[in-house]
Amino acid sequence: MRPGIALIGRLVCLLAGIWLGLSWLPARAATTERVVVNRFSGVAIEGFDPVAYFVDGGAEQGTAEFEANLWGAVWRFRNEGNRAEFLAHPEVYGPQFGGYDPVDIARGVTIAGNPRFYAISAQRLYLFSREDNRDAFTKDPERFLYEVGKRWPALQDKLSQ
Numbered sequence: 001m002r003p004g005i006a007l008i009g010r011l012v013c014l015l016a017g018i019w020l021g022l023s024w025l026p027a028r029a030a031t032t033e034r035v036v037v038n039r040f041s042g043v044a045i046e047g048f049d050p051v052a053y054f055v056d057g058g059a060e061q062g063t064a065e066f067e068a069n070l071w072g073a074v075w076r077f078r079n080e081g082n083r084a085e086f087l088a089h090p091e092v093y094g095p096q097f098g099g100y101d102p103v104d105i106a107r108g109v110t111i112a113g114n115p116r117f118y119a120i121s122a123q124r125l126y127l128f129s130r131e132d133n134r135d136a137f138t139k140d141p142e143r144f145l146y147e148v149g150k151r152w153p154a155l156q157d158k159l160s161q
Helices: 003-020 080-088 102-107 131-139 141-158
Strands: 063-070 073-077 114-121 124-128
Touching: 063 080, 073 080, 102 124, 102 131, 102 141, 114 131, 124 131, 131 141
Parallel strands: none
Antiparallel strands: 063 073, 114 124
16 A cells, blocks of 8 residues: 555544544553653553552553553553552652663663663662663662763753653
């Protein structure tokens, strides 16, 4: 199929959905660089439930049934309770630095964290691009957070909103 025809088909479907007011469609978000999201779906942290790290003690996949739209991203949760808790306290449950790896930020680069490599430190969630980074961070989080504090504002300014 020619690219122009495929684009027209998607546009027609989108307009039909808007015209019909299909409220049953899942939450959608424009992609952002301030929060690590899938660039096609807008889903944050690969669909993992950010509250589950705290209440279930690990990385648990959320579902499209329980979604919320915040900070230009779609967040998924395992249940309505986790969704409500996140919306009440997103600064607590959302991954710090938008889900970027703090060890890499301390080096001056923004690399997306992997939700499978995580740590909770001082009641905050951190995601890491590699296990090695997580292990280094957990040995001395204060050192990394000090460096991140110096570099994050400038790096964040370079990310699109």
